[in-house]
Amino acid sequence: MGEPAGIGGDIALMAWARAKAEGLQPFYLIDDPERLAALAGRLGLAVPLTVIGGPAETAAAFDLGLPVLPQPLPAACEPGKPDEANAAAVLGAIRTGVAHCRSGEASGIVTNPIHKAVLYRAGFKHPGQTEFLGELAGGTPVMLLASPMLRVVPVTIHMSLAEAIATLSTDLIVETARITHRALARDFGIPHPRLALCGLNPHAGEGGALGREDGAVVAPAVERLRAEGIDARGPLPADTLFHAEARETYDVALGMYHDQVLIPIKTLDIWGGVNVTIGLPIIRTSPDHGTAFELAGTGQAKPDSLIAALKLARTLVQNRARA
Secondary structure (H helix, E strand, C coil): CCCCCCCHHHHHHHHHHCHHHHCCCCCCEEECHHHHHHHHHHHCCCCCEEECCCHHHHHHHHCCCEEEEECCCCCCCECCECCHHHHHHHHHHHHHHHHHHHHCCCCCEECCCCCHHHHHHCCCCCCCHHHHHHHHHCCCCEEEEECCCCEEEECCCCCCHHHHHHHCCHHHHHHHHHHHHHHHHHCCCCCCCEEEEECCCHHHHHHHCCCCHHHHHHHHHHHHHHHCCCEEEEEECHHHCCCHHHHCCCCEEEECCHHHHHHHHHHHHCCCCEEEEECCCCCEEEECCCCCHHHCCCCCCCCHHHHHHHHHHHHHHHHHHHC
């Protein structure tokens, strides 16, 4: 469901309407059917809803309408106006989806955008969905953003820049890179992944003149990874790593902090980008954008990133099965 006052419902309805044209496999939505019906009417979308009792009914229902497994909202929902009274339902939908994946009833979970500020006010203790999914599913969750143009992984994610620098360590870089390497080989079907590691400082520290972290923290991580047989190189200056020619030389770029790699991919391909949580026993993807409250209920939201997330989830499921 994601944040019900955001564009999650809009783009889910639109995705089903485009399912045949896009070649989407059957999916079901964990959401409030009454909210969705009202939203479809508001948007003028002829999307019939089929209430299901469980995931097994999805395939038969999909051609007739958007299958919806009910997750009732306790408070009335107006597009663009989030209500923390619905926070438990938002988290409940995620818990249900993860449970279905862990039981094998669903092959993967695609989460619509949440609004963390609302969840925080309701007592949510995690920095974001990535960490929450790790608690629910097990494993060591790592955020990977993927598009046909670029794949990136931030080593530190939802924290201030000062905290990210303090948290960064050689061990953390090595663990993140190992998980990334394994996921690219198993889930993305890349036999020999090439990892490019950004330097933390401008110009990768300029030989220590612009900071010692690249030589003391990042370079030893690269040496350890290469000793393990992983094709890793760095630390590399981030300001020259994302143009077209540079992107041809690696399969994923690892940034030392969130914006270092999320700005490039969202600039290059905001609608084709997909957020993937690797390092989990289940497949999870998400659109690479937020709740866009200003667009909710207006019909102006684009379902492209959600459709890309649905397609990539299917590909990852198939690749993991083959592996």
